[in-house]
Amino acid sequence: MKSTSNYDLTDAQNELYSWIRDYMREFRHSPSIRQMMQAMGLKSPAPIQSRLKHLQEKGFISWQEGKARTLQVVDEILEGVPIMGSVAAGGLIETFNDTNENLDITDVLKKKNVFALTVNGDSMIDACIADGDMVLMEPINDSFSIRNGDIVSALVPGMGTTLKYFFKRGGKIFLEAANSNYDPIELNLNEVVFQGKLLAVWRKI
Amino acid sequence: MKSTSNYDLTDAQNELYSWIRDYMREFRHSPSIRQMMQAMGLKSPAPIQSRLKHLQEKGFISWQEGKARTLQVVDEILEGVPIMGSVAAGGLIETFNDTNENLDITDVLKKKNVFALTVNGDSMIDACIADGDMVLMEPINDSFSIRNGDIVSALVPGMGTTLKYFFKRGGKIFLEAANSNYDPIELNLNEVVFQGKLLAVWRKI
DNA sequence: TGTATTAGAGTACATTTGTTTTAATGAAAA
DNA sequence: TTTTCATTAAAACAAATGTACTCTAATACA
Numbered sequence: 001m002k003s004t005s006n007y008d009l010t011d012a013q014n015e016l017y018s019w020i021r022d023y024m025r026e027f028r029h030s031p032s033i034r035q036m037m038q039a040m041g042l043k044s045p046a047p048i049q050s051r052l053k054h055l056q057e058k059g060f061i062s063w064q065e066g067k068a069r070t071l072q073v074v075d076e077i078l079e080g081v082p083i084m085g086s087v088a089a090g091g092l093i094e095t096f097n098d099t100n101e102n103l104d105i106t107d108v109l110k111k112k113n114v115f116a117l118t119v120n121g122d123s124m125i126d127a128c129i130a131d132g133d134m135v136l137m138e139p140i141n142d143s144f145s146i147r148n149g150d151i152v153s154a155l156v157p158g159m160g161t162t163l164k165y166f167f168k169r170g171g172k173i174f175l176e177a178a179n180s181n182y183d184p185i186e187l188n189l190n191e192v193v194f195q196g197k198l199l200a201v202w203r204k205i
Numbered sequence: 206m207k208s209t210s211n212y213d214l215t216d217a218q219n220e221l222y223s224w225i226r227d228y229m230r231e232f233r234h235s236p237s238i239r240q241m242m243q244a245m246g247l248k249s250p251a252p253i254q255s256r257l258k259h260l261q262e263k264g265f266i267s268w269q270e271g272k273a274r275t276l277q278v279v280d281e282i283l284e285g286v287p288i289m290g291s292v293a294a295g296g297l298i299e300t301f302n303d304t305n306e307n308l309d310i311t312d313v314l315k316k317k318n319v320f321a322l323t324v325n326g327d328s329m330i331d332a333c334i335a336d337g338d339m340v341l342m343e344p345i346n347d348s349f350s351i352r353n354g355d356i357v358s359a360l361v362p363g364m365g366t367t368l369k370y371f372f373k374r375g376g377k378i379f380l381e382a383a384n385s386n387y388d389p390i391e392l393n394l395n396e397v398v399f400q401g402k403l404l405a406v407w408r409k410i
Numbered sequence: 411t412g413t414a415t416t417a418g419a420g421t422a423c424a425t426t427t428g429t430t431t432t433a434a435t436g437a438a439a440a
Numbered sequence: 441t442t443t444t445c446a447t448t449a450a451a452a453c454a455a456a457t458g459t460a461c462t463c464t465a466a467t468a469c470a
Binding site for chain 4: 032033034045046049063065066067068069
Binding site for chain 1: 325
């Protein structure tokens with residue numbers, strides 16, 4: 001990841017790029033070419049087009065041809081970070097090299113209506129979901145889309161919302177903790193409302 | 206989940222609002238009215254305008270009149286997902302409500318040169334870092350910025366890159382696993398190269 | 411100096427797009 | 441049923457906007 005320095009750009013390109021970023025940060029949408037023209041003190045759109053083309057060729061921006069205000073600053077699209085190989089969390093010897101792959105943690109956000117929950121307690125500790133973790137959930141529309149072994153958040157009468165393994169056996173629903181200190185909950189299908197299915201776990205140190 | 210705080214909206218408005226959010230989350234710019242029209246299965250822009258007007262009056266969105274694709278979703282950080290309260294992962298009763306807060310998982314990416322590693326093995330299992338997890342790391346420039354108890358990735362001679370707890374006692378470096386099956390590694394400061402410090406853990410199901 | 415290259419001005423055009431208007435449709439209320 | 445209101449379709453319009461083209465001025469280079 002070179003970035004940071006815009007040394008590859010001419011002054012004019014750099015100035016435009018910088019202005020675009022500021023504009024988009026403020027207004028949350030792309031400026032139009034004529035706005036850029038004005039901001040750069042120009043009286044014709046042609047120079048802007050030229051600079052945009054160069055910025056695009058150098059990988060700084062992109063846009064949808066013919067569509068108004070669809071500029072994207074590539075730096076901000078790439079929410080991914082380089083994956084530098086794997087680390088031993090055991091006795092194995094592993095290398096530390098740029099795998100040339102990227103981890104995009106925002107792809108789960110592209111699903112519809114994803115929401116987050118704060119985990120409270122240790123009942124899922126054996127599934128490595130700890131107290132204080134954030135879990136990203138996908139809404140459940142029909143309970144038939146849940147498979148045995150999925151981790152779900154469910155509204156259980158008298159228990160509130162709880163995060164558990166889902167199992168279905170012989171018409172009964174079993175909600176099981178990942179902690180032997182907690183007993184499974186047995187319910188009928190109509191006694192429980194499923195809210196979401198686990199997509200990802202996020203823990204910020 | 207009856208989309209919580211959108212009770213003020215009609216189904217059509219709610220559907221549109223939801224679609225706009227998803228679109229902007231994916232493409233990072235506002236859709237045009239005709240795109241919304243298509244997405245809603247309509248053949249005329251008028252209904253969309255009507256719904257947009259209502260959404261604006263109710264404070265959900267705003268835009269610059271006459272300007273193309275200048276829609277803004279008010280009150281919403283697009284990188285974030287709504288935090289819908291907390292779940293019991295224990296015996297506690299917790300509510301399931303829109304807390305009106307947002308989880309922004311991209312903020313750690315704003316640090317410089319963040320990189321990711323794939324976790325291999327179970328030596329950090331008691332810290333709830335499991336085999337296959339991705340860890341997001343911040344580069345370590347000088348080893349003095351590391352504090353006792355931090356989780357670091359370190360290059361240890363003969364062991365490759367490993368993820369461990371860092372401790373420093375009496376001029377010696379101790380790298381300790383979060384798993385009693387592994388013994389601590391004792392090293393001199395010049396025998397180890399620290400690569401990164403743990404920022405976050407990411408597990409996608 | 412002369413030529414080639416580049417950047418900018420000016421203009422024009424086609425498409426995209428927001429907006430308005432009117433008529434048709436359908437659902438709800440009287 | 442009839443009336444009333446909201447929704448949608450359809451069409452048209454005007455503004456915004458991306459793009460292409462030519463011409464001129466500035467710059468770089470041999």
